[in-house]
Amino acid sequence: xxxxxxxxxMILLTVACFxxxxxxxxxxxxxxxxxxxxxxxxxxxxxxxxKIPYESYMEGGKWINSLLGPAVVALAFPLYKQREFLKxxxxxxxxxxxxxxxxxxxxxxxxxxxxxLDHSLSLSILPKSVTTPVAMAVADGLGGxxxxxxxxxxxxxxxxxxxxxxxxxxxxVESSVGRGIALGSASHALGTSKAAEYNELxxxxxxxxxxxxxIMSSLLGPIIAxxxxx
Amino acid sequence: xxSYIGTVIQNFFHLIIPGSIIGLILLFxxxxxxxxxxxxIDQGAGFLxxxxxxxxxxxxxxxxxxxFLLSWQxxxxxxxxxxxxILTIGISGLSSQFFEKSAEKRKEDQKCNKRYTHSS
Numbered sequence: 001x002x003x004x005x006x007x008x009x010m011i012l013l014t015v016a017c018f019x020x021x022x023x024x025x026x027x028x029x030x031x032x033x034x035x036x037x038x039x040x041x042x043x044x045x046x047x048x049x050x051k052i053p054y055e056s057y058m059e060g061g062k063w064i065n066s067l068l069g070p071a072v073v074a075l076a077f078p079l080y081k082q083r084e085f086l087k088x089x090x091x092x093x094x095x096x097x098x099x100x101x102x103x104x105x106x107x108x109x110x111x112x113x114x115x116x117l118d119h120s121l122s123l124s125i126l127p128k129s130v131t132t133p134v135a136m137a138v139a140d141g142l143g144g145x146x147x148x149x150x151x152x153x154x155x156x157x158x159x160x161x162x163x164x165x166x167x168x169x170x171x172x173v174e175s176s177v178g179r180g181i182a183l184g185s186a187s188h189a190l191g192t193s194k195a196a197e198y199n200e201l202x203x204x205x206x207x208x209x210x211x212x213x214x215i216m217s218s219l220l221g222p223i224i225a226x227x228x229x230x
Numbered sequence: 231x232x233s234y235i236g237t238v239i240q241n242f243f244h245l246i247i248p249g250s251i252i253g254l255i256l257l258f259x260x261x262x263x264x265x266x267x268x269x270x271i272d273q274g275a276g277f278l279x280x281x282x283x284x285x286x287x288x289x290x291x292x293x294x295x296x297x298f299l300l301s302w303q304x305x306x307x308x309x310x311x312x313x314x315x316i317l318t319i320g321i322s323g324l325s326s327q328f329f330e331k332s333a334e335k336r337k338e339d340q341k342c343n344k345r346y347t348h349s350s
Binding site: 104 | 251253254255257258261262272274275276278279281282283284285286287288289290291292293294295296299303306307308309310311312313314315316317318319320321322323324325326327329330331333
């Protein structure tokens, strides 16, 4: 009973923090303050201050986490709504997601190598642009550590989403298609939800890119790891 | 529900692609083939997608388990991922935009050509 109450409290804490930060974000409209980042920070501060270990936080957190799978499945819905557009531009999308996946993995491999990063760490962050469950599986298959893969994925997701508006301005990327593909294939589901802020087209582009990138990276990952990190 | 089916399929075939992605593809196919009516998932999917970022929070809080990130290696790792992500977003955004525009241009050219052949 007490445990259930505890779990409930943790869920409440998460949702409350998130809603508060979402409101703040809506009011200030400042892309550095994306709710995921600010509420993560706030929750960590609260947990540390109250000396609650992560494991007991996850008693509640795992319930929220368990909705993540169905939510990813639900991305099929915007895809379906844009199916005509997808059919027409299939080659464009596949080609660009392949470019994105390739650039993403090769660049992180080369940078990690030039930094002399630990070998198993480099392998773990190789699939950083892929949605978490895939990244864990890929890193594991490559001989990296799944837990480190999550860290890489989170950094790519949070900071990619945060910086994307500035990057788009810098490089002059204005089309919804370009923005959607870039966000989906570099910052997976977090980028996809950022793309939803632009318009429906960017949103579905991003969710297609995320899906395709997940599939391609699980095939491409071993090859790049073998070529660049062995 | 589709997520569950996806996971079952994943376990069955020992695939590296996770259940949720398989579920996504399955649901998409079912919608296209009209096996599942759109109205059935409209509300549920809309709701889940509207809280998508909230669902990530517990996982991102997991970063607190890695005080290692404050070390030198952690900083390097952070920098590597960050730079690579910026490159990926910039390059893929540009290339998508470029190819999209050139595809549109080609279509316009084709239209023009047709007009010419008609007039001649």
